[in-house]
Amino acid sequence: MVKNKPNQGARKTETLTLRLDPKIKYTIELMARIKRQSITSVIEAAIESAAFDLDTPVLIEGKRETWSLSNAVSEFYTTDEAAKFINLCAFMPELLNYEEQRIWETIKATPEFWDENIESYLAPYHLRGLGFIDKFKIGAYFMSLTLHVEEHKDSRTIVPFDFVRRLPK
Template sequence: MIELVSRIRRQSITGVVEAAIEEIAGDLDAPFHHNGETNNWSLSSAVTEVWSTDESERFINFCYHLPGLLTYEEQRIWETIKASPVFLDNDDTVMETWWEVEHIGHLDRGSISQFWEKLLEHVEEHKESRTIIPFEPPF
């Protein structure tokens, strides 16, 4: 059926799938957290706010704005970030986040971006731990 739709619309199959997903996303509500409140936003509007070409930035935006949609693995990364002093705003912070994480403070986006790959390796290495092991930069 998708092939016939693509022929009728003179689109690629990928184009038909993308259009269908965009239509669904416009009709689907997502629990979006912003300015201390959670409200339903269309998924397409939420994605617009969360999207970034930088993977670490996109992840932090996702964690802040759509925390109820995190997988267990994503929660472990997020909890590790919040438990790691290297990622918290301090006197040396270059790129402070514009929003505040409750009971934590502001995060240093620059440090998160700088150590992103090492952070992911750290979380994977400690995935069997019953508790969150804070990340320490490899200096």
Template sequence: MAKNKSGQGSRKTETLTLRLDPKVKMMIELISRIRRQSITGVVEAAIEEVAYDTGVPYFDDGRINNHPLGSILSDVWSTDESERFINMSYRFPTLLTYEEQRIWETIKSSAVFLRSASTSLSTDWEIEAIGALDREMIRRYWDLLLEHVEENRDSRTIIPFKPPH
């Protein structure tokens, strides 16, 4: 994921650098001229088209079914990184990288992130044998959670996160 430069805060767009075959680059430039679109617009349109043609294993109602990525992305997308992560982890568990699996397993094993009587903002879905998650606590401790997982990356077991007192 692209990172913002310090001092920029949240941005509405991200920068992506690509290495393209010169022939493909020329093709994109010609399409942009023909359609009177920017190169960015051509690339975005092509990716959206592929997204609607690409099936993704999507977890819902206790089962994994294939759905077109373009039609279900809104179930996962959020401008908040922690929210986006837990939605992706729940809905697309088979697509997680090893590092993402470690974060997800740490969340699920940490009592502070599980719904409790004081939870004001929980997930609208539950994890079998665990329950709902406390979205507000995950947001509050997101950066510290990522540091915790990184610090314990060499551990052979998941170390639950405990918030500082």
């Protein structure tokens, strides 16, 4: 019987392909045997342990704090891709890569994504000088927004998102 694969948004786990030194792979296999766990369980436990000990810069109400990566993930992780991106931008901006910085700067340069008068969001994102971010609008336009940034990747300046040209899909 063939089972339908769930769509990406419905997945409970993700697949990761790694290239490892053969000695490290052998070490992981032996650890799994000793602990009577799967290789996946051994790797997950090692990552969780490392995340607990890794300091991460977090921005809270405009002040830089240092949290463990484990605490930051617990606080800011969500299955909603747009909200996860906004959390990274708003609370851990030092960790953005170049492409993410371009998307974030495009959002900041587009007034339609911001409203100074919004008083009630389920999870308010208020950034000084910008107002409240409309996370629902960003979610609706997120794919179009990433395409817009890709189209303007060679521009020396940030090109604000054009709502008239882009309709959410």
